[in-house]
Amino acid sequence: MPHLAASEVIGLLKEVLKIIEERADDWANVIPEALVLKNQCSVIETILPRIDTALGEESLQYRCMATIKTTLESAKAEIEEFIRRDTKERHLWGKVLWNSKRVFLATDYRQSFKNKAETLTETIQKIAMYMNLGDTFRKFTVDQVKDHMSPASYEFWTKHIGNHVSHSNAWAIFIQQYQGMHGPLSDDAIESIRRVACVSGTDLTIYGFIRVTKQYGFPVDVCKLPPLPVSNAVMSEEARMQLAKMVMSLMAEYSSKVVHRSIIRINLWYEHTKKDDPHAMQRRADEWAEYIVQARKTANKKPIHKEAENVEYARRTISMFYQRYMVMWRIGKVSRQMLSDVDFPGRSRMRDFIRCISPLDYANFRIVLGQDPSEWDERKPQVYSFLEELCHFYTYGGC
Known part of the structure; x- marks a missing residue:
């Protein structure tokens, strides 16, 4: 390569900088080293107009620019690979499971991003010293990522x-x-x-x-930290048996008379409501909430008030079951495998839970507890987003 045009580096730099600028806020969660790489690209962009339009192989500028070009090409390839893997595996695992797995995927790239940023820093320093561009080069400090x-x-x-x-x-x-x-x-x-x-x-x-x-x-x-990886090889047979007992206990609970009656009570409440019409389901749930409010204010309860209280008990019972199911699923790969092997509780039941219980929870939040509806998305139980992602996971495959 006898000559290296600055325009070659400019084009490559703009590609890399564009990708990083579009994704850096997201990457700060898993590859924060991308922030310093972004900063160094911005510094290089400032320096480039001062570089000769055509560099001879014998010049220091040439050697520095060649290093920058090679580093940026490698960075661009790794960035594109990470985006490809991130997109593919997010789709495979769904958001809930992927948030933890993504942390460990990103670990493979962090050291490389750090090394590339350090290489660019050293090269920028050489150019700054050679061309007396002290004002252009700024040492990266905490304030720049504040x-x-x-x-x-x-x-x-x-x-x-x-x-x-x-x-x-x-x-x-x-x-x-x-x-x-x-x-x-x-x-x-x-x-x-x-x-x-x-x-x-x-x-x-x-x-x-x-x-x-x-x-x-x-x-x-600390409750949201990703669990430490547990190898199937190191899990003892005793631990596997305990886990199997927990899964069987959960299945037995779902088959119990208490849960069975609770499901019947919920279905009877929505008996004349179109379940594929979310607005109709919410109106019916709001009626339940109004009866609950009335029941708590009167000593002479009518049959409808007692029916509403039975629905309240059923709502809590079914919700607690799925909360426990969520905890069981998140224990690790072995528990997920066990639950998947028995196809329990299944997509249709999960969707019924979301379709029927979510309107009741929302009505309870607004009408019974008197909370601001605008806060529902932020404060609603995590179990709903978990099950929605899990239904997606079952649909598109998984462990």
Whole structure:
């Protein structure tokens, strides 16, 4: 390559920068190192107009630009591969399961993104020194990613670790100071945070810190942390038997008279309502809520009030069953396999639950509890989104 036109790098840079700019906010959750890569691309974009239009092989500029071009080509290929895998596997697993799996997929790319950003940093420094562009090159600091942090997480990092993106002892400082402020963490919680935050070993940078706090909040919601991977090979036979007993117990519960009667009561309440008409289902659910409010205000209850109370009991019973089912499914791969093998409880029952119980829960939220309807999407039970994604999962295949 005797000559390298700056326009070649400009075209490639614009492609990479466009992809990163479109996806960086999303990637901050799983590949926060993309933020510094984005910053370095912006710096290069500022420098390029000052580079000679045609570079000879013997010039320092040529060698620097060749390094940048090679790094950007590699970055573009990896970015496109990650997007392809992200899209494909999200569709395969559905949003609920994929949120945890995506964390571990992204781990494969984080070190590479970090290395590429460091290569670009070194190259930019060389160009800046050679061309006396000190004002153009700016050292990357925490302030440049402040928009991706909450006020509390930004204050924590700058107070305890400083304004630098990394620190040789950042992980130890973080764990010590965090537990001092928010209480002790279990060993499993610490290990789960480490796997999410650290590129390798205990190498914590601001990007890993952003990754944890963007996905799991600050203070960290340990209940939402991805479970530590459990290998089928290391799960003892005793543990498998215990898990099988839990699955069988759940199936027995669904077959019990209590659940059976609860399902009948719900179906009778909607007996003359078109189940494929969500508006009609909601109107009927709202009627139930009105009767519940009346029942709580009167000592002389009519049969309709007692029927509404029976529906209330049935609503709670069926909801609690699916809540337990959700917890069981999320235990791990082995429990999912067991539940899938017996096709329990099945898509049709899940959809019936969403179709019938969701309107009742919404009516209870608005009419019985008097809450603001605009807050429903944010505060409704997680079990609904879980089952919707699970129905999609069953439809398109899975474990």
